[in-house]
Amino acid sequence: MVQHSHDYHIDIPGTTVFDGRMAMKGYPLNKMCYDFNRAENREGFRADPEGWMEAYGLREEQRQAIRDNDILGMIEEGGNIYYLAKLAGIFKLSVQDVGGMQTGRTREEFQAFLASQA
Amino acid sequence: MAQILGGITTSHIPAVGNAIDKGLQDDPYWKPFFDGYPKVHAWIKEHKPDYVVNIYNDHGLGFFLDRMPTFAIGAAHEYRNEDEGWGLPELPPFPGAPELSWHIIESMVEDEFDITSCQELAVDHGFVVPMQLFWPGAPNNPDMPRAVPISANTVQHPIPTLKRALDFGKALGKALRSFPEEAKVVILGTGGLSHQLDGARAGFINKEFDQYCLKNIVSNPEELTKISRMELVEKAGAQGTEFLMWMMMRGALGDEVTEITRNYHIPISNTAAGTLLLECAA
Ligand SMILES: [Fe+2]
Numbered sequence: 001m002v003q004h005s006h007d008y009h010i011d012i013p014g015t016t017v018f019d020g021r022m023a024m025k026g027y028p029l030n031k032m033c034y035d036f037n038r039a040e041n042r043e044g045f046r047a048d049p050e051g052w053m054e055a056y057g058l059r060e061e062q063r064q065a066i067r068d069n070d071i072l073g074m075i076e077e078g079g080n081i082y083y084l085a086k087l088a089g090i091f092k093l094s095v096q097d098v099g100g101m102q103t104g105r106t107r108e109e110f111q112a113f114l115a116s117q118a
Numbered sequence: 119m120a121q122i123l124g125g126i127t128t129s130h131i132p133a134v135g136n137a138i139d140k141g142l143q144d145d146p147y148w149k150p151f152f153d154g155y156p157k158v159h160a161w162i163k164e165h166k167p168d169y170v171v172n173i174y175n176d177h178g179l180g181f182f183l184d185r186m187p188t189f190a191i192g193a194a195h196e197y198r199n200e201d202e203g204w205g206l207p208e209l210p211p212f213p214g215a216p217e218l219s220w221h222i223i224e225s226m227v228e229d230e231f232d233i234t235s236c237q238e239l240a241v242d243h244g245f246v247v248p249m250q251l252f253w254p255g256a257p258n259n260p261d262m263p264r265a266v267p268i269s270a271n272t273v274q275h276p277i278p279t280l281k282r283a284l285d286f287g288k289a290l291g292k293a294l295r296s297f298p299e300e301a302k303v304v305i306l307g308t309g310g311l312s313h314q315l316d317g318a319r320a321g322f323i324n325k326e327f328d329q330y331c332l333k334n335i336v337s338n339p340e341e342l343t344k345i346s347r348m349e350l351v352e353k354a355g356a357q358g359t360e361f362l363m364w365m366m367m368r369g370a371l372g373d374e375v376t377e378i379t380r381n382y383h384i385p386i387s388n389t390a391a392g393t394l395l396l397e398c399a400a
Contacts, residue, residue: 010348014319015356017348019275023183034182036203072318081316081357082178082273086203094133095388099320110321111385117323118384 018080026078029066032056033083042090071102120297123165123304124375124397125367126158130174130247130308133387135206138250154381154393155251161378161395162252162261167304169215170263171222171294171370173363174244174308175272177202180236186274187234189286191226192267193219197241212241212249212257215264218297222266225293231286241267248308263304270366272309272359280350281343283362287369294370307367309360311382313389316356323390327353328382331361332392336377339368364394374399 009017016022023030032053035041045052053063065073066087074084081098088098100110134151137143143152179202181187196211223235245267246256253259268290271277278286294303311331314322331354334341342365350359375396384390 010352012319012348012352014317014322015314015351016317017275017351018273018356023274027183030183034178037179037200039201042203071316075316080178080183080273085315086178089202089204095315099315099388102316102318102320113321114323114385114388117325117390 016075022078023080024078026062026080028057028059029062029074029077029079030083032058033079033087036086036090046090069101071098120169120294120299120301120303122291122294122370122372122398123167123302124161124378124395125305125307125371126248126252126396127307127310127364127367127392127394128248128251129310129386129389129391129393130244131387131389131391132202132204132206132243132247135243135247135250139207148386150383151381151386151391154379154383157379158252158393158395159254161397162304165302165304166261167263168301169218169266169303170249171266171268171290171303171305172245172248172308173268173270173306173366174248175360175363176269177242177244178273179242180240180269181273183274186271187269188271188278189231190234190236190239190269191219191223192236192239192241192265193223194237194239197239197245197265197267199242199246200240202242206243209246210257213262213264215266218264219266221297222290222293225296226289229289229292231289239267239269244269244308248306252306268366270362272357272362275347277347277359278362279343279347280345280362280365283365284339284343284369287366287371290366291370291372305367305370307364309363310354310358311361311390311392312354312358314355314357315388319355321388322355323384324353324355324358325384325390328390328392331364332380332382332394335364335368335394336375336396339365368396371396371398
């Protein structure tokens with residue numbers, strides 16, 4: 001019998017709980033993004049994104065999500081938003097841009113949605 | 119013995135640092151947020167704390183998933199920020215207080231909290247932005263206290279429970295009050311309130327839940343320990359779990375507190391921004 005003794009998963013629509021399973025799946029993607037804390041790594045990625053993704057051992061699905069600017073795809077592939085935010089920084093995207101990209105809104109529509117909850 | 123003056127909470131959104139740099143405090147978008155701080159400034163000027171214990175959550179600068187401490191305490195002589203991948207300005211170092219850090223670590227491990235001690239720790243916006251909000255020009259402010267950073271994991275589940283966070287604060291308070299120095303300490307709890315950056319639910323904000331948390335954290339924080347972690351994700355948003363820092367701060371203050379000021383504003387960036395100043399009974 002399975003004992004659900006942990007405060008573990010409940011289904012929260014539109015939300016991925018970044019747990020050990022996701023952290024393992026996303027490890028190379030998140031590691032590459034974590035290393036964007038350093039400017040030389042951002043420059044390296046900009047100069048040769050494919051080579052950079054290869055060097056970090058990203059899985060093909062992770063590489064394709066990056067090629068497609070597909071944030072939801074990156075999250076499904078185990079990307080954690082705090083590390084992905086550093087990738088977004090390379091493309092000068094704000095968190096409102098990223099919010100819009102994930103919810104099918106323009107930046108302005110996303111900002112209006114935020115303000116509507118006041 | 120050291121005395122805990124009180125605790126201050128604030129959101130720590132990176133965009134706030136940018137707004138401070140550009141002097142946007144009176145801009146119509148920013149004014150309702152920055153209006154929450156003059157009373158905090160006056161209180162700090164009046165009480166002049168010697169030490170600041172800054173409880174924040176690292177967002178992927180000081181720690182990565184290779185080693186993710188649930189509770190980490192800085193024990194360094196100084197703390198530096200970095201550009202975090204976004205070209206944030208790199209500031210002069212924040213002065214540390216390693217003798218206080220080690221006192222806290224000794225006391226908390228004796229009380230069965232398993233701590234990761236850090237003799238080097240890069241501090242991110244979760245630590246820096248509140249310092250800039252409370253001590254304008256930080257770290258170049260004549261009243262800048264020496265700092266002890268404490269970071270709790272909210273990046274990767276399992277995160278601590280709300281009860282554990284409150285209990286952590288209680289043990290922290292005990293540690294501070296037994297520090298053998300006539301010194302005044304202020305405790306920061308940074309982050310929150312409700313927000314979600316990721317997924318199809320990005321942009322989620324929950325005013326009703328935030329108001330519930332704000333109300334109870336002042337006089338009835340035990341009530342909030344009934345909230346499960348998944349419920350916190352559901353109601354506060356995936357990144358609203360930063361409310362744990364507020365619980366840690368609150369636990370350290372003891373039972374009796376006086377609310378000096380509060381502010382709540384939607385939105386700043388993607389977040390419901392909250393500020394609260396609680397003074398301890400003398
Ligand atoms: Fe945060």
